[in-house]
Amino acid sequence: MPNVLQKAYKECQRFKKRCKRYALTLLRIFFNSYHQHSKMPLSRAYLNELSNLVLITGQNCSLKCKNCANFSPYLAKTMPFYPYEEICQDLQAITEECRILHLGIQGGEFFLHPNALQILEYIANNPRIQQVTIATNATIIPKDSLLAIIKQSNKIAVRLSDYGEVNYKSAQKLESVLIAHDISHYTHRYAHGDSQWRDCGGKELTRLKDKVVQKIFEECIFGKYCLSMENGFISRCSRGVIAHLVQGFSLGANDGILVRPNAKRAFATYNAQTYAHYSSGGGDMNKNYLPSFDFPTLKRFLESPAPIEACYYCYGTSGKTIPPGVQLTPEEVKSIANANQS
Numbered sequence: 381m382p383n384v385l386q387k388a389y390k391e392c393q394r395f396k397k398r399c400k401r402y403a404l405t406l407l408r409i410f411f412n413s414y415h416q417h418s419k420m421p422l423s424r425a426y427l428n429e430l431s432n433l434v435l436i437t438g439q440n441c442s443l444k445c446k447n448c449a450n451f452s453p454y455l456a457k458t459m460p461f462y463p464y465e466e467i468c469q470d471l472q473a474i475t476e477e478c479r480i481l482h483l484g485i486q487g488g489e490f491f492l493h494p495n496a497l498q499i500l501e502y503i504a505n506n507p508r509i510q511q512v513t514i515a516t517n518a519t520i521i522p523k524d525s526l527l528a529i530i531k532q533s534n535k536i537a538v539r540l541s542d543y544g545e546v547n548y549k550s551a552q553k554l555e556s557v558l559i560a561h562d563i564s565h566y567t568h569r570y571a572h573g574d575s576q577w578r579d580c581g582g583k584e585l586t587r588l589k590d591k592v593v594q595k596i597f598e599e600c601i602f603g604k605y606c607l608s609m610e611n612g613f614i615s616r617c618s619r620g621v622i623a624h625l626v627q628g629f630s631l632g633a634n635d636g637i638l639v640r641p642n643a644k645r646a647f648a649t650y651n652a653q654t655y656a657h658y659s660s661g662g663g664d665m666n667k668n669y670l671p672s673f674d675f676p677t678l679k680r681f682l683e684s685p686a687p688i689e690a691c692y693y694c695y696g697t698s699g700k701t702i703p704p705g706v707q708l709t710p711e712e713v714k715s716i717a718n719a720n721q722s
C-alpha cells in the first residue's frame with residue numbers, strides 16, 4: 381500500500397511539474413505576442429473586434445446597372461478610385477484600435493482599381509485583418525500578380541456576383557481561372573439568396589415617413605450586416621456612405637463615423653451643401669459634425685442601431701424583387717453624364 385501511495389504521490393508531482401511547464405509556455409507565448417503589438421494596450425491588442433467591415437475602393441465599374449443600390453453609374457466619373465494610400469491609412473487607423481475579423485472589398489468593380497495590387501499587399505500583410513472577401517461582378521480576369529497575392533495570402537476569397545445572363549459567360553471564365561489558381565471562391569446570390577435584387581429605390585425617391593422607415597430599417601439585411609467604409613466615412617451600409625451625394629440630402633450627426641478626420645482627402649466625404657459650409661469657414665465639420673473614429677465610438681454606433689438619413693430615401697431589402705444587373709441603355713448613361721456636368 382505505501383508503495384502505491386508513493387507512486388501516486390510521484391505521479392502527482394510529475395503532473396504538477398508538467399502543468400507548471402505548460403502554464404509557463406502559454407505565458408511566454410502570450411507575452412511574446414503582446415510584445416509584438418508593442419505599446420498597444422491589451423484591449424486593443426486582443427479584445428477589440430470588428431466582426432465585419434465592407435471597404436469601398438471606388439465607384440468605377442465595368443457594368444452600368446440601372447438599379448445599382450450604391451448609385452455607381454452616377455459616381456463612376458467623379459469618384460472612380462479612392463487613392464490607395466488613403467485606403468491603407470484608414471485601414472491602418474482602424475486596425476490600430478481593433479482586429480477586423482472579416483473585411484469585404486468592393487468597388488464599383490475592385491479589379492479595375494489601378495492600385496489593386498498595393499491594396500491587397502497591404503491587407504495581406506496586416507495580421508489584424510483576419511479574413512477577406514473580394515466582391516466582383518466577374519466581368520474581369522484579374523492580373524496574374526493579383527491572383528498570386530490572393531493565393532499566397534491564405535486569407536482572401538473571391539465572391540462572384542450572379543448577374544444571370546449579364547455575366548454568365550465571364551463568370552464561368554473567371555471561375556475556371558480561380559480554380560486553376562486554387563483560389564477559394566463562391567457565387568453570391570444576394571441578400572435573400574434567390575439571385576434576385578431588391579429595389580432600394582432610385583435617385584428621385586422622395587423622403588419616406590418615419591413609421592415606414594423604422595419598419596424598413598428593422599428588416600434591412602444590409603443595415604444589420606454591411607457596415608461600410610468609403611472615403612474614410614463609416615456608416616451602416618454601402619448606400620449609407622454615399623447616397624447623400626446623389627440624392628442630395630444632408631447627413632445627420634448620427635449617420636456614421638469619420639476615420640482620420642483631419643486627413644486631406646481627394647474627395648469630400650460630405651455633401652456639397654455641408655462641404656461648402658465647411659470650406660467657407662462655417663466651422664470645423666471634422667470636429668463638430670460626424671464623430672471621429674475610435675473603437676468605443678464605433679461600438680456605440682453598432683450597439684444602438686437606428687435609421688440613418690439615407691434610410692429615409694431607401695427601401696432597403698424590403699423593396700420589390702427585380703432581376704439583377706439590368707443595364708442602362710447608352711442614352712440613359714449619356715443623360716446621367718450630362719446631368720452630372722450641369
Ligand code: SF4
Pocket residue numbers: 580596597600601602603604616617618619620687688690691694695696697
Ligand atoms: S434601409 Fe438604410 S441601412 Fe438599409 S440599405 Fe437602405 S440606407 Fe442602408
